[in-house]
Amino acid sequence: MKIHEYQAKAILAEFGVPVPRGKVAATPEEARAVATELGGSVVIKAQVHAGGRGKAGGIKVISGPAEAEQAARQLLGSRLVTHQTGPEGVPVPKVLVEETVDTARELYLGIVVDAQAKMPVIMASEAGGMDIEEVAATAPEKILKAWVSPVMGFQPASGRRLAYGMNLDPALVRPASDLIGNLYRVFTSRDCSLAEINPLVVTRDNKLLALDAKLNVDDNSLFRHHDLADLRDTSQEDPLEVEATTTGVNNYIKLTGNIGCVVNGAGLAMATMDTIKLFGGEPANFLDIGTVNNTDRVVSAMRVLIKDPDVKVIYFNIFGGMARVDVIARGLVEAYKQLDVRVPLVARLTGNGLEEGRQILADAGIRVIEGADMADGARKAVEAARGR
Amino acid sequence: MSILLDRNTRLLVQGITGAEGSNHARLCKAYGTQVVAGVTPGREGQEVDGIPVFNTIDKAVQATGANASIIFVPAPFATDAIFEAADAGLGLIVCITDGIPTWDMVQVRSFLAGKDTVLIGPNCPGLISPPERAKAGIMPADSFLAGRVGLVSRSGTLLYESAAQLTARGIGQTTAVGIGGDPIVGTSFVDILQRFNADPQTEALVIIGEIGGAAEQDAAEYIKGHVKKPACAFVAGASAPPGRRMGHAGAIISGNNATAESKLRALEAAGVRTTRNPAEIGLIAEAMLKEKR
Numbered sequence A: 001m002k003i004h005e006y007q008a009k010a011i012l013a014e015f016g017v018p019v020p021r022g023k024v025a026a027t028p029e030e031a032r033a034v035a036t037e038l039g040g041s042v043v044i045k046a047q048v049h050a051g052g053r054g055k056a057g058g059i060k061v062i063s064g065p066a067e068a069e070q071a072a073r074q075l076l077g078s079r080l081v082t083h084q085t086g087p088e089g090v091p092v093p094k095v096l097v098e099e100t101v102d103t104a105r106e107l108y109l110g111i112v113v114d115a116q117a118k119m120p121v122i123m124a125s126e127a128g129g130m131d132i133e134e135v136a137a138t139a140p141e142k143i144l145k146a147w148v149s150p151v152m153g154f155q156p157a158s159g160r161r162l163a164y165g166m167n168l169d170p171a172l173v174r175p176a177s178d179l180i181g182n183l184y185r186v187f188t189s190r191d192c193s194l195a196e197i198n199p200l201v202v203t204r205d206n207k208l209l210a211l212d213a214k215l216n217v218d219d220n221s222l223f224r225h226h227d228l229a230d231l232r233d234t235s236q237e238d239p240l241e242v243e244a245t246t247t248g249v250n251n252y253i254k255l256t257g258n259i260g261c262v263v264n265g266a267g268l269a270m271a272t273m274d275t276i277k278l279f280g281g282e283p284a285n286f287l288d289i290g291t292v293n294n295t296d297r298v299v300s301a302m303r304v305l306i307k308d309p310d311v312k313v314i315y316f317n318i319f320g321g322m323a324r325v326d327v328i329a330r331g332l333v334e335a336y337k338q339l340d341v342r343v344p345l346v347a348r349l350t351g352n353g354l355e356e357g358r359q360i361l362a363d364a365g366i367r368v369i370e371g372a373d374m375a376d377g378a379r380k381a382v383e384a385a386r387g388r
Numbered sequence B: 001m002s003i004l005l006d007r008n009t010r011l012l013v014q015g016i017t018g019a020e021g022s023n024h025a026r027l028c029k030a031y032g033t034q035v036v037a038g039v040t041p042g043r044e045g046q047e048v049d050g051i052p053v054f055n056t057i058d059k060a061v062q063a064t065g066a067n068a069s070i071i072f073v074p075a076p077f078a079t080d081a082i083f084e085a086a087d088a089g090l091g092l093i094v095c096i097t098d099g100i101p102t103w104d105m106v107q108v109r110s111f112l113a114g115k116d117t118v119l120i121g122p123n124c125p126g127l128i129s130p131p132e133r134a135k136a137g138i139m140p141a142d143s144f145l146a147g148r149v150g151l152v153s154r155s156g157t158l159l160y161e162s163a164a165q166l167t168a169r170g171i172g173q174t175t176a177v178g179i180g181g182d183p184i185v186g187t188s189f190v191d192i193l194q195r196f197n198a199d200p201q202t203e204a205l206v207i208i209g210e211i212g213g214a215a216e217q218d219a220a221e222y223i224k225g226h227v228k229k230p231a232c233a234f235v236a237g238a239s240a241p242p243g244r245r246m247g248h249a250g251a252i253i254s255g256n257n258a259t260a261e262s263k264l265r266a267l268e269a270a271g272v273r274t275t276r277n278p279a280e281i282g283l284i285a286e287a288m289l290k291e292k293r
Helices: A005-014 A028-038 A065-075 A132-138 A156-165 A170-189 A219-224 A239-246 A266-278 A295-307 A325-338 A354-364 A374-385 B019-031 B057-064 B075-087 B102-112 B157-168 B189-198 B215-226 B260-269 B278-292
Strands: A022-025 A042-047 A059-062 A094-099 A103-114 A119-125 A143-147 A192-203 A208-210 A213-217 A251-254 A259-263 A285-288 A313-320 A345-351 B010-014 B034-039 B051-054 B068-071 B092-095 B118-120 B126-129 B134-137 B146-153 B173-178 B204-210 B231-236 B273-275
Touching: A005 A042, A005 A094, A005 A170, A005 A213, A022 A028, A022 A042, A028 A042, A028 A065, A028 A094, A042 A065, A059 A065, A065 A094, A103 A132, A103 A170, A103 B102, A119 A132, A119 A156, A119 A170, A119 B102, A132 A143, A143 A156, A156 A170, A170 A192, A170 A208, A213 A219, A219 B075, A219 B102, A239 A251, A239 A295, A259 A266, A259 A295, A259 A374, A266 A285, A266 A313, A266 A374, A266 B157, A266 B204, A266 B231, A266 B278, A285 A295, A295 A313, A295 A325, A313 A325, A313 A374, A313 B157, A325 A345, A325 A354, A345 A354, A345 A374, A374 B278, B010 B019, B010 B057, B010 B075, B019 B034, B019 B134, B034 B057, B051 B057, B057 B075, B068 B075, B068 B134, B075 B092, B075 B102, B092 B134, B146 B157, B146 B189, B157 B173, B157 B204, B157 B278, B173 B189, B189 B204, B189 B215, B204 B215, B204 B260, B204 B278, B215 B231, B215 B260, B231 B260, B231 B278, B260 B273, B273 B278
Parallel strands: A259 A285, A259 A313, A313 A345, B010 B034, B010 B068, B034 B051, B068 B092, B092 B118, B146 B173, B146 B204, B204 B231, B231 B273
Antiparallel strands: A022 A094, A042 A059, A042 A094, A103 A119, A103 A192, A119 A143, A192 A208, A192 A213, A251 A285, B126 B134, B126 B173
């Protein structure tokens, strides 16, 4: 789960990481008030869950309160289109108003879990301010790494090595090491999948400051972080995806094709999409119905799919294991009762609960184009999508 | 023969009194597995389908000689369950539970390092050894057949799908393992391939990967250096958009190594036969075995 920059900075500040003075504003008047309070020139930053804000006009340097109000009025309620959003962009619900900072150097600091090493890795670079994936691709030697033992926890030695490695002023080595340790504590205590400060700046008066910050939270950890779960901003997500998650379908991703897919299991769902493509079709979505046996979830999945105007056919590929075919079938019967399903249904059903499932669909008189196997189902779905 | 799981395995079920736990305890037992105990704190003295329930694993092991565990407890309690099983010295732990935080798995892996415990999963379907009539998993047993192919997959239902394709062509399996879809799992492709490679009954390998991480590249590297047995592979997610997590926490394209195409190329460079079509897994396995003979 992504959170906004202002929320990430509040968490960093709580853990002793220095951030610029500033406040979030939801209205142009609030932005003006914050700018007045800060005095002098300020930066107005659109709060969206997408990178590339600067180039897209989402970050503006402003000379005073009146201009701050005007800039906020322009940004708030508009949709920001960056290279990370679709052409429709994302709404700007709030702006962050901050003091401007005299920057001497821009550094990079980030922490992720290294899945191969099975431990967190801290990455630091003198090439701050840039897209770190690009640095990794073009100049990997510019990224310093320190792995942290989950038993030992963060040790200042790692911080010193990274600080000296970034050629920091000797007076800044200790503060930098402390800052890195504090970011590590944010990372572990808030179950982050990414904790990133980019850029971490050295100011003209030789201080460290987190100019931008990004925290992504491990979705699987939200059961123990209710405060973080509350930070979810659904305005930044696809509306159909939001509807899916609020009705229990957690693994739905909207795509651009016209064949709606409902599959149990993420791997089989991906393979189903791959097969559809091989037959010349385009999947309208990724949807893993999951393993919990519950008919409501089938109804929710169907509701989301028929709301998608692009969907011309729905393809169920179910291999009954933990999720049983008969439960899926009962869910389908319920969906046809509750919803106005006008697109054809192709189903490839096999595995646990197959016989009962078939009988349930037959008894309910639901018209199903049967796929003998995954490929046959995909082929029939592609044909149905073409109106044949 | 088989790997990890055989007719002598004495399985206990953590979370046996839950709906999924009791259902699958029954199914594993019906398949032929020795399901000797269940563990649910506070439920000692009860029975589930004739299987005695204990409060702790220690007690279950003392009373029944259990040496393996399958876990069905919800994610917030799963780390505790894995710890209890490993702490009791069980040799095999199969964690079906999905949704375990990555940080918990970092700690679990650190705890298991140097121990003789093998953890399969989490977020996995478990494993099945058809020649031994032993199953510690949730897979539909009908799709599997006793034979000579070692099958390993990151995805659960794609494991069933590939097994069903093999079985339909009369190609049986020594053991089929679903290692799980999370970024950090207990056992990697390489760990499983090492075991298949050392198992004299396993004559050929079928590997089912998916986008994300670099586990398939690691597998390719290992095969290149160590494996003489023929191998074939499919990698799911060629059609997945970059940067989106495709259900599994580990299945996200970030960086070039994570794409299906780069994984397939790495496997091909290691001499592994591949297909881009998941409906042709059985077909390429058949061709692989024909060529071998």
